[in-house]
Amino acid sequence: MEKNIDWGNLGFGYMKTDYRYVSNYKDGKWSSGQITTDDKVVISECACVLQYAQTCFEGLKAYRTKDNKVVCFRPDLNAKRMAESAKRLEMPPFPEDRFLEAVRQVVKANIDWVPPYGSGASLYIRPYMFGSDAIMGVKPANEYQFRIFVSPVGPYFKGGAKPITLRVPDFDRAAPRGTGHVKAGLNYAMSLHAIVDAHNQGYNENMYLDSQTRTKVEETGGANIIFVTKDNEVVTPKSSTILPSITRRSLMYVAEHYLGLKAVEREIYADELQNFKECALCGTAAVLSPVGKIVNHKEEILLPSGMEKFGEVTQKLYDTLTGIQMGRIEAPEGWIFEI
Numbered sequence: 033m034e035k036n037i038d039w040g041n042l043g044f045g046y047m048k049t050d051y052r053y054v055s056n057y058k059d060g061k062w063s064s065g066q067i068t069t070d071d072k073v074v075i076s077e078c079a080c081v082l083q084y085a086q087t088c089f090e091g092l093k094a095y096r097t098k099d100n101k102v103v104c105f106r107p108d109l110n111a112k113r114m115a116e117s118a119k120r121l122e123m124p125p126f127p128e129d130r131f132l133e134a135v136r137q138v139v140k141a142n143i144d145w146v147p148p149y150g151s152g153a154s155l156y157i158r159p160y161m162f163g164s165d166a167i168m169g170v171k172p173a174n175e176y177q178f179r180i181f182v183s184p185v186g187p188y189f190k191g192g193a194k195p196i197t198l199r200v201p202d203f204d205r206a207a208p209r210g211t212g213h214v215k216a217g218l219n220y221a222m223s224l225h226a227i228v229d230a231h232n233q234g235y236n237e238n239m240y241l242d243s244q245t246r247t248k249v250e251e252t253g254g255a256n257i258i259f260v261t262k263d264n265e266v267v268t269p270k271s272s273t274i275l276p277s278i279t280r281r282s283l284m285y286v287a288e289h290y291l292g293l294k295a296v297e298r299e300i301y302a303d304e305l306q307n308f309k310e311c312a313l314c315g316t317a318a319v320l321s322p323v324g325k326i327v328n329h330k331e332e333i334l335l336p337s338g339m340e341k342f343g344e345v346t347q348k349l350y351d352t353l354t355g356i357q358m359g360r361i362e363a364p365e366g367w368i369f370e371i
C-alpha cells in the first residue's frame with residue numbers, strides 16, 4: 033500500500049525507506065547482491081573512501097506514469113556513466129546489466145514509496161560505490177561495496193518553477209584533465225565551501241567557469257546549464273570538464289526532434305551571457321530549473337524571462353521532457369525502462 037506521505041510538500045532530502053541493494057567486491061569479483069533492510073554501512077576506520085575519498089555515485093528517478101506504471105528514465109546511461117566514473121577512480125566497474133537489474137529490484141522492493149502520478153514528487157535512486165578495506169599508502173582499495181538506496185523527493189530548489197539566481201564564484205570546480213567529467217564524490221566535497229559561501233551571500237547556486245582560462249561557462253555544482261538565444265536556439269556549454277548530464281543530452285534531443293529548434297553544443301563565453309533570453313539548470317535532481325539572474329562580480333545579468341516564471345522555450349522543454357517521463361508524450365525508443 034502507498035505510504036502515507038504528504039507527497040506535494042516534499043523537498044529534496046533523505047527519507048529512510050524499507051529496502052536497499054548491496055553487493056560486495058572481494059577477491060576480484062562482485063558478490064551476487066541482495067536486497068536488505070539494513071541502512072547502516074560498517075567499514076574499516078581506514079577504508080579508502082574515508083581517507084582518500086575513493087567513491088563515485090549516480091542519481092536517477094522512478095516515476096509513476098499516467099497509466100500507473102512505474103518507470104525509470106534512461107537508466108542504461110547511468111549504468112554506463114557509473115562504469116566510467118569507477119574506471120577513472122581505479123575502482124572495478126559494477127556490470128551495467130547488473131546495475132539495471134539492481135535498480136529494478138530496489139525500486140520493486142520500495143514500490144510503496146514511489147509517489148503518485150501528478151503529485152510533483154518522484155523516487156530518487158542513489159547508486160554509489162566506495163573502497164571499503166583499510167588502505168594507508170595512497171593506492172586503490174582491494175575491496176568495494178556497491179549500494180543503491182532510494183528516497184522520495186520533491187523539487188531540488190524550493191519553489192520549483194520560481195527562477196533562481198546564480199553567481200560566478202572565485203572558486204573552480206574542475207581542473208583540466210581532472211575528474212570534472214565523472215561523478216566522483218570528491219567533486220562535491222570541494223564544492224561545499226563554494227555553495228555555503230554562495231548561500232551566505234544570497235545566491236542559489238554557483239555558475240562555474242572553466243578553470244584554465246576562467247572565460248567560459250561550465251556548469252553548477254549539481255546540474256548542467258542550457259541557454260536560449262534571441263533566435264530561439266537552444267545552446268549548452270561544450271566542455272571536457274563538465275558532467276555529461278543525461279537530462280541535458282535528452283533536452284537537446286527534445287529541442288531538435290520534438291520542438292523543431294536548433295540545438296547546439298558549443299563553447300559559451302561569460303561575456304556573451306547578456307545576449308541570452310532564457311537560462312535554466314538541468315539534471316535529474318534539478319529537472320529543469322529556470323534562472324532569472326546571473327551575477328558575475330560587478331555585472332548583473334537579468335534574463336528577459338524575469339524572476340517570476342519559466343521563459344517560453346524552457347517551459348516547452350520542461351513540459352515535453354516531463355511529459356515523456358510521466359507517460360503523457362510518446363518517448364523515443366529505449367528511453368523508458370519499465371520496472
Ligand code: PLP
Pocket residue numbers: 091251252253254255256275276277278279280314315316317
Ligand atoms: N552536473 C553535475 C555536477 C551533477 O551532479 C549532475 C547530477 O547528476 C548533473 C550535472 C546532471 O546530470 P543528470 O542529468 O545525468 O542527472
Ligand code: COI
Pocket residue numbers: 090091092253254255315316317318
Ligand atoms: C542528481 O541530479 O542526481 C545529482 O546528483 C545532483 C545533486 C543532488 C548532487
